Amino acid sequence: MAGGASGGARGGTRGRTGGRRMPRAVREQQMMDAAVRTFGQRGYRAASMDEIAELAGVSKPLVYLYLHSKEELFTACIRREAQALLAAVERAVEPGLSADRQLWAGLTAFFAYAAEHPDAWSVLHRQARSHGEPFALEVAAMRDEIVAFVAVLLEAAAREAGSPGPPGERDIAGLAQALVGAAESLAAWVNESGTVSAKEAAATLMNFAWVGLGDLIKGERWSPH
Template sequence: MGLVGTQSKQRVPRAVRERQMLDAAVATFAKRGYRAASMDEIAVAAGVSKPLVYLYLHSKDELYSACVRREAEALQAAVRAAVEPGAPADRQLWSGLLAFFEHTAAHPDGWAILYSQARTVGEPFAEEVAAMRAEIAEFVRALIGAAAADAHCDPVLADREVAGLAHALVGAAESLAGWGAAHSGRENAATLMNFAWSGLANLMRGGRWEPSAR
């Protein structure tokens, strides 16, 4: 009896409680939006009292920021972990894109917060998402730059255009993740590789688009 009583009174570790609260908050914010979601319903979904949510995460703003940071870090980690060091640049990009689409499909609530909501709610949440996006774009820029160097491409491309190409590719991936949510991650990654890498390969061989003559 004493052992049972002791076990029932054991406190849930803080890290576990915070994870439960963040899980509940991500699901609630994704469904209801930042402004409509209430701390009461988040507490109920997490199975804790509202005062405990405030004790751990202080305010609705801080709770939302914590959700944004967690989902952004998880997405970045998934992409980086999937890329094979030393592999050809196209293989690295393919692995990163596949991980991106598989992660966003597996975590639709987290992706809704990052893509659909945080950027429209305003600062400071939009700034945190922008920082995540910039880090991923820099990662892609490095891959494209390495491919350009391997292809002995015109150095003007590496200096002036690679960053723009990286941001365009990241934007296309973000858009496709929302539009192509019903398709598999492999289908979406292949679509983007066919769209982007084929054009990049042609560009690195010196082939540049020019407007057609009238």
């Protein structure tokens, strides 16, 4: 539960991992767990390789042997956590359902993931985006995947509704951007307030977006004139 995602070997309560001499893959995951936690809490610059190595229970040279440099380590963390987040969302969305149910399931999974893995979410949402292209691009790629996925759902919904004046691609794109953006912001709200649950946040967003989408589909628009 602690750190993040893909592993499985991600260490339960064993803490500081009993034995020396572990297979490389396991050690690497431990290091990345420690790194995600440290990066997430301290930020990229403030996190020190010393602290990461100590938290991982290994010596610094070993971290360098496996992960090569702070930048590569950070990149590896971003990639792993991005995959894990995507996987969590995809796992939740059952393809057979209607578009709105799929969106609802995805949003709920997303908020839950962000709440359960705050360090991972901090790495993806805050740290990665504040430290230059190399890292930001990594996250942008994942985000684009999500935005595209949401756009597909919205389009499907419009089609399901057999709308007379169907929203254009640009409308859909803007809506998807706004929806994902709002979700990201609400994630912070959920994490920080402590009193708002993943389901509540998802419901707020669905009300915010889905009903509005319905009107878009019906051709209603707000416009300054």
